[in-house]
Amino acid sequence: xxRKDFLKKSVFSIGTFFTIPTLVSCNNDTNNSNDIxxxxxxxxxxxxxxxxxxxxxxxxxxxxxxxxxxxxGVPLLINLTIQNKDCETLNDVLVDVWHCDKDGNYSEYxxxxxxxxxxxxxxxxxxxQTTDTNGQASFISIYPGWYNGRAPHIHxxxxxxxxxSLLITQIAFPEDISGSVYSSSLYASHGQANTxxxxxxxxxxSIDNEMGIVTGNLNDGFTISQTITxxx
Numbered sequence: 001x002x003r004k005d006f007l008k009k010s011v012f013s014i015g016t017f018f019t020i021p022t023l024v025s026c027n028n029d030t031n032n033s034n035d036i037x038x039x040x041x042x043x044x045x046x047x048x049x050x051x052x053x054x055x056x057x058x059x060x061x062x063x064x065x066x067x068x069x070x071x072x073g074v075p076l077l078i079n080l081t082i083q084n085k086d087c088e089t090l091n092d093v094l095v096d097v098w099h100c101d102k103d104g105n106y107s108e109y110x111x112x113x114x115x116x117x118x119x120x121x122x123x124x125x126x127x128x129q130t131t132d133t134n135g136q137a138s139f140i141s142i143y144p145g146w147y148n149g150r151a152p153h154i155h156x157x158x159x160x161x162x163x164x165s166l167l168i169t170q171i172a173f174p175e176d177i178s179g180s181v182y183s184s185s186l187y188a189s190h191g192q193a194n195t196x197x198x199x200x201x202x203x204x205x206s207i208d209n210e211m212g213i214v215t216g217n218l219n220d221g222f223t224i225s226q227t228i229t230x231x232x
């Protein structure tokens with residue numbers, strides 16, 4: 001997403017004004033800086049991860065760039081570039097994202113031991129976009145919180161135009177930035193994450209390939225950029 005487009009989509013959350021992240025460019029130089037090539041010169045496939053425990057139930061009903069809904073938090077722009085193993089960007093593929101709110105809760109679920117707060121009838125922090133001619137898709141969101149046993153993360157699923165899944169993966173956050181966010185007033189009541197990236201059961205063996213590139217600050221918001229490579 002270009003800066004001028006994001007400026008047009010500035011948003012409000014209940015009781016909180018969302019200012020604009022200072023770095024929101026979605027260009028190839030930024031997003032491809034976390035490409036990893038293997039010995040054959042091909043781009044390394046992004047690790048496949050679990051879809052659960054709170055996947056999107058009806059992603060085709062959630063085609064939208066702004067996935068915040070009524071959630072409060074530090075602004076986050078999610079910039080994703082999708083490519084194949086030959087390092088060629090893929091246009092017209094579907095990108096689904098979902099993550100928890102600042103208190104560690106997911107929409108579409110609740111009333112269970114893992115998440116007692118019931119959000120079964122709402123659909124915040126979930127969305128679908130189609131990649132453009134540069135293989136890119138963007139989402140306007142908030143910095144995710146955390147829940148017991150998991151480091152902060154974003155879930156992503158890539159599907160082709162026939163809605164066949166090409167990859168399910170997750171994106172990690174730098175711990176120093178998460179620590180700063182969780183010390184801020186909006187997040188402080190939930191405390192610091194109790195699981196590090198190195199102790200996380202998803203990221204512990206794959207963090208180098210799943211760490212997002214985060215820029216920005218608490219006052220203006222953050223941008224997380226990631227290039228995802230599918231076996232296609």
